[in-house]
Structure formats: structure tokens, C-alpha cells
Amino acid sequence: MKCPYCNGIVILDSERGEYVCTGCGVVLEREYEVSIRMSDQASPFEDFSKLDYKSLEVKIRKEAKHEALARLSMFRKLKLINEKLRAEDFSNYARILNCIRDVCEKLGIERRYAKYAEKIFLELVKKGKSLEMTYYKIAAAALIYTILIHNLPVSSKDLIKHFKAEGHRVTFGDLVKIIPEIGKINYSIKDRVLSYTKYALNKLNFTNDEKLRIYKKIILTLRRISKSTLQGKNPKVLAAALIYRAACESGLKLNLTTISQTLGISIITLREYVKKYVGN
Numbered sequence: 001m002k003c004p005y006c007n008g009i010v011i012l013d014s015e016r017g018e019y020v021c022t023g024c025g026v027v028l029e030r031e032y033e034v035s036i037r038m039s040d041q042a043s044p045f046e047d048f049s050k051l052d053y054k055s056l057e058v059k060i061r062k063e064a065k066h067e068a069l070a071r072l073s074m075f076r077k078l079k080l081i082n083e084k085l086r087a088e089d090f091s092n093y094a095r096i097l098n099c100i101r102d103v104c105e106k107l108g109i110e111r112r113y114a115k116y117a118e119k120i121f122l123e124l125v126k127k128g129k130s131l132e133m134t135y136y137k138i139a140a141a142a143l144i145y146t147i148l149i150h151n152l153p154v155s156s157k158d159l160i161k162h163f164k165a166e167g168h169r170v171t172f173g174d175l176v177k178i179i180p181e182i183g184k185i186n187y188s189i190k191d192r193v194l195s196y197t198k199y200a201l202n203k204l205n206f207t208n209d210e211k212l213r214i215y216k217k218i219i220l221t222l223r224r225i226s227k228s229t230l231q232g233k234n235p236k237v238l239a240a241a242l243i244y245r246a247a248c249e250s251g252l253k254l255n256l257t258t259i260s261q262t263l264g265i266s267i268i269t270l271r272e273y274v275k276k277y278v279g280n
Helices: 053-063 066-070 074-087 092-107 111-126 135-149 156-165 172-182 189-203 208-224 235-249 256-263 267-278
Strands: 010-013 018-021 027-030
Touching (some): 092 111, 092 156, 111 172, 135 172, 156 172, 189 208, 235 256, 235 267, 256 267
Antiparallel strands (some): 010 018, 018 027
């Protein structure tokens, strides 16, 4: 099904019961009525009920002759209203892209990576893939893909937590379903461990020489640990355990509480990793 206005792909938003164009965003028709619960975040229009369509139409009437506008079909009126909404930053995509930027800012992710995630999101939606998911879930998947492909020190758990804080229901299962639609990820737990290691060392109160010594020790330790031992382990906790061991071996002062707070992990889990996988 093609949009009659821009020839874009038309999709059915199953949560709202509406046919929507992915190109221009116009709502073409409603398939069925649905009960909208704002907590479900079925649509990026979070303040949908507060939009004043009467004032919007007044603005449109000022830009067109009254007689001509009166003869327009309902769909043409909706198209004009939609264009006005887009011009005033009320578009679906604008809200989602803003959400991606906000989450990236809170997670300390650089702007260039946010732009990369935004590009993936837009490409995925235009291709018409994974449309049984809400756009916010697709945005979360685009962002976690960006994190993994660039080996950024951010966990999927932290990402999901921040999306939920923004009021969007996203689960790990949602991400697993959508990510294969984006592309293959060459995941390496050793690379993830080193990524968290760099992040933590920049936060800890060590000199540059001390950080370099710890980092080199961790690289050597990872080479000795078998793949079977690493499999299924939390890379963030493992990085913390390796930093603690390397610091102790280098005669540097570092306690478990400090490193657990730096990486935001449980000290009980950290103590278990230190004992089981990297030694006392």
C-alpha cells in the first residue's frame, strides 16, 4: 500500500488501529477503534489529547482561501494539519529522535553515536521492518546495536532502565527480536570487558602510568582465561574484578566498594567474580 501524497510506504499501527505513511507521517484512515493508554506509549504523541486541532485549522485557514479549504476532503484537511504538526515539531519521528538524544546524553554517549542510532532507526522504519513493535522499541534496538557495534561501555540493562524512565515500555526480548533486522554483530566479550575497563579507569583516581599498568595486566589476564570461562559472564562485573586484581598486584590501593560504585554493580556479585574467576 502506497501513500497517495508522497508515494511512501503505508503501515498499520496495530496499537492505534490506524494506517500511517512512513514517509510524510499522514494518517490515512482508521481500521478499528482502540483504547489508548498513555502508559503503553503506543504512539510518540505523548500529549495527544492536549493537541488543539481547532487552533491548527485556524492557522491553516489563514494560509489558504476559506472557500478553497471548505471544499477540501477530510483527508486533505488531515494532510494539511499533519504538515502543520510536522512544522511545529510534533511529528512522530521528531519525538523519537529527541528521545534517542536524551537517553544518549544521560548515558554519557557521544552525539556522533546518537546520530548513528538515529540513522539506523529511520532506515529500519522506511524499510517497513519490525513494525509489530512500537517505534520506541525500534529506537531502543537501534541504540543498543550502536552500543555493541562501537563497543561502548553501556549495558542493555542500563539502556532499558533509561527508556523506562522516559515512560517507554522496552524489554530485553524486544531488543533480541529487532536487532537481527538491523544487521549482524560480531560480539566479543573480551572487547566488552576492555571497554568497561577503560571507562572505569578514567573514573578512578589513578595516575596515567598506573592506569596503563593496570590495563596491560588485564589484557594479559584475559589472554589466559579460556573462552568457556568467559562465556555467559557479565562483562561489566568481570572488568571490575580484573581491575581490582590488577590494582592489588601493582600495590595500588583500591577496595571493592569503590570499584563497584564506579561501575554501578553489586558488591556481592563483584566479590563472587573476584573469588571464582580472577583469584583473591
